[in-house]
Amino acid sequence: MTFKPAPWPRALRSTHWYSGTSRDTIYHRGWMKNQGWPHDLFDGRPVIGILNTWSDMTPCNGHLRELAEKVKAGVWEAGGFPLEVPVFSASENTFRPTAMMYRNLAALAIEETMRGQPIDGAVLLVGCDKTTPSLLMAAASTDIPSIVVTGGPMLNGYFRGERVGSGTHLWKFSEAVKAGTMTQEEFLEAEASMSRSSGSCNTMGTASTMASMAEALGMALSGNAAIPAVDSRRRVMAQLTGRRIVQMVKDDLKPSDIMTRQAFENAIRTNGAIGGSTNAVIHLLAIAGRVGVDLTLDDWDRLGRDVATIVNLMPSGKYLMEEFFYAGGLPVVLRRLGEGGQLHKDALTVSGQTIWEEVKDVINHDEDVILPLERALTTQGGISVLKGNLAPNGAVLKPSAASLHLMVHRGRAVVFEDIDDYKAKINDETLDIDETCVMVLKNCGPKGYPGMAEVGNMGLPPKVLRKGITDMIRISDARMSGTAYGTVILHTSPEAAAGGPLAVVRDGDMIELDVPNRRLHLDISDEELAARLAQWKPTHELPPSGYAWLHQQHVQGADTGADLDFLKGCRGNPVGKDSH
């Protein structure tokens, strides 16, 4: 840790808008007074933008306006000037074709919202899956002092005495309906029991994973990730976050001081330990690209290889975020990583302390939720990065959610050209498929869907499900919900729509998966593969205009984070020209 706080007092960027008596200044400041702000609030104190992803259409963030009030209280207490700013909110469960297509649009809009306005420091008020990475990407590109506070997970769901995990049980229940072991009425009852309080998904899905990533990166106060949305301590966390950002502005503690290579390495190992979502791979690569850290897919494989998954949460394990909080939450996991030599202890956090100083004395209150090493869910919990002629740039698999007996397998490909082809064929009893086959889904990557939908964990055919089989190897260029499970190979790069080898797999080809040796192989000759690729022609249509056009023109591959090519990098926070 080499951070040295800046001297205080000094002029902040907001003084370029609010200080003095020029015509321009009066324009910026005078109109603000229509909200009843006294003149002395424009005296050079830190102006804190509370970037709020609240929306009635983002149910996981539906409670964030209340939380914003607590953030404001903290900012006032510390001598700052809080201003709440609504920002683009990409809801996972509402946006079509997929929220992922809008992550980059949100990051672009929020970056300009931060840079174009008199914001000295930002509180990133986030929750649902894409809201956390999009705001972190914006913060990284502006390098304005920023701190994350998440909305927190929902309380446990219960259906007929059994814990119901967001998403995880949705897949289970929908397969049970398909297999005829659950009625439609039971399904509706279960659905209602799944989401019974404010908050984000209560499993270790993408929202909980990204909250954990923010904390492991050092971008949130210690303990933030697991506090349930409705727990009073979530509101305390919001207030403390408001207090803290004011001091961060005074010290000039910026995202680039915190999100270093060491911080990303800590986050990758944390992801293995918590059994986190594969979506974290894409988001961390994109955030690193914004802040100028040269992170690669190979880093994921190298750093995660020997990390044991010790958090016993769905989808890999048994419990939910509520129990994780009661057990001590992420600080306990970070302490374990530190004791095992798997944490850069001197990585700086938003608190101004190192990550080790934050966690070294925490206690595990439940060893069935945060497991001792000898009872780890898997000793190789990190994301496995597979390569081979089918995925020259890589593909990912989450071992903690996969089936051990399928980790080395050779099977016949059953190909679906796109998601519509899959939907048209999967329930057909004459489909030539059994549990030894490898299901291959094309054209669901960043360009292909477009937006890389979470369809990689495609459901099994009913005739296989009826045999009691619950897992088969599935390969695609899609993503998978962090709440999902199975031997599912994702993010295959280059994607089919960009002419990757996935595009030329045919029904009946043999595919070999060898996870221990990180190999994914299409068993045809090099000559045959080259001939097929030479004949390949794009099948997807380019939208004629609008954001979808921009996205498809500029989106990069999943192997580098699926950001837009022209958004990579940090553009800083120059105050720019005056507006009048």
Ligand code: FES
């Ligand atoms: Fe919003 Fe899971 S759908 S957090």
